[in-house]
Amino acid sequence: MKLKDKVAIVTGGASGIGEATVRLFASEGASVVIADRSALGEKLARELGASGFAAHYSEVDVSREDDTRRLIDDTVNRFGRLDIMVANAGIAHPSAPVEDVSVEQWQQMIDVNLTGVFLSNKLAIVQMKKQGSGGAVVNMASILGHVGMPGAASYNAAKGGVVNLTRSLGVAYAKDGIRVNAVCPGFVATPLIERASGEARARLVAAHPVGRLGQAAEVAKAVLFLASDDASFVVGTSLIVDGGYCAQ
Ligand SMILES: NC(=O)c1ccc[n+]([C@@H]2O[C@H](COP(=O)([O-])OP(=O)(O)OC[C@H]3O[C@@H](n4cnc5c(N)ncnc54)[C@H](O)[C@@H]3O)[C@@H](O)[C@H]2O)c1
Numbered sequence: 001m002k003l004k005d006k007v008a009i010v011t012g013g014a015s016g017i018g019e020a021t022v023r024l025f026a027s028e029g030a031s032v033v034i035a036d037r038s039a040l041g042e043k044l045a046r047e048l049g050a051s052g053f054a055a056h057y058s059e060v061d062v063s064r065e066d067d068t069r070r071l072i073d074d075t076v077n078r079f080g081r082l083d084i085m086v087a088n089a090g091i092a093h094p095s096a097p098v099e100d101v102s103v104e105q106w107q108q109m110i111d112v113n114l115t116g117v118f119l120s121n122k123l124a125i126v127q128m129k130k131q132g133s134g135g136a137v138v139n140m141a142s143i144l145g146h147v148g149m150p151g152a153a154s155y156n157a158a159k160g161g162v163v164n165l166t167r168s169l170g171v172a173y174a175k176d177g178i179r180v181n182a183v184c185p186g187f188v189a190t191p192l193i194e195r196a197s198g199e200a201r202a203r204l205v206a207a208h209p210v211g212r213l214g215q216a217a218e219v220a221k222a223v224l225f226l227a228s229d230d231a232s233f234v235v236g237t238s239l240i241v242d243g244g245y246c247a248q
Contacts (some may be wrong), residue, residue, distance in 0.1 A: 001029035005029065006029070008032050008227065009032075009072075009085050009086065009120070010025065010035065011087055012090060013036055013086075013088070015036070016188070016190030016192055016216050017188060018088040018140075019216065020215075024220040026053040033075045034055060034058070036060065036089065041057040058074050062087075062117075063111040063119070065119050065123075072123050072127050076127065082128060082135065083135050085124035086137075086139075087117040087121060087138070089116055089140075090140060091108070091113060093105060095150075097150070097151060101154060109158050110157070110158055117162050118165060124137055135179075136178070136231075138181055139166050139181070140182070140223075141163050141183065142159040143184050144156050145160045145161075145163040146246055162182060163182060166181060167236045180235070181231065181237050182239070183238070183241055184238045184239065184240045185219045187205075193213075208242065208244060209248065214241065226239060
């Protein structure tokens with residue numbers, strides 16, 4: 001029970017890595033708010049509630065400041081405080097050369113994958129500072145925040161932004177006992193990449209020295225580590241969880 005009596009928000013908690021994180025956090029004793037714009041979040045909260053866990057769904061578009069403000073208020077009204085923010089919600093676009101990327105597509109990527117992280121970090125930190133007892137923020141970056149991939153310019157830019165935002169906030173709030181870190185997964189078998197064609201998927205598998213894609217539950221364990229007191233001396237880092245992709 002590494003998160004006993006902790007209150008956590010997981011954005012994008014309705015699916016994939018976020019869902020695995022919600023399940024793991026609940027099993028480790030946390031009260032969890034699933035912040036998503038998908039009705040699957042409601043279903044997950046109901047399922048966990050029926051099994052005796054404290055879980056709640058809050059409908060949120062993470063790129064909207066008013067939604068995120070409401071999310072924090074909703075969490076504090078319901079569970080009394082906020083200890084952990086997992087800024088995980090994200091989108092991917094089909095691979096395309098930058099010459100074919102419109103400003104609208106670029107902007108949508110930045111709005112969700114970077115501004116969404118900025119907003120949930122900022123508003124969680126405001127609440128954690130008010131409480132005065134520290135906290136943990138875990139951002140979902142990607143190996144594509146560290147290395148480039150042809151056809152993924154806007155995703156690369158957004159995730160690179162998350163990696164450096166994490167460093168910036170990590171050093172800024174360490175004295176307040178608020179640890180800000182990130183996880184950088186390799187390719188993980190979730191709905192986000194299940195849309196890839198068979199050939200593209202085979203290329204992705206081959207790019208990982210372990211010879212397979214990651215599982216959402218494997219990434220959730222890294223999130224749990226960073227969110228828990230086990231990571232009490234870990235600040236501003238981006239933990240790569242990628243089956244060896246970046247080590248080559
Ligand atoms: N799957 C991978 O290979 C992989 C690799 C590295 C990083 N990531 C990152 O992990 C995170 C989770 O991805 P996943 O693979 O679990 O994807 P997923 O599509 O299974 O889940 C993403 C969730 O985010 C939610 N979401 C999207 N936009 C939102 C918004 N504006 N407001 C609120 N919720 C929103 C979706 O509804 C969905 O429930 C993303 O940030 C993604 O970039 C994924």
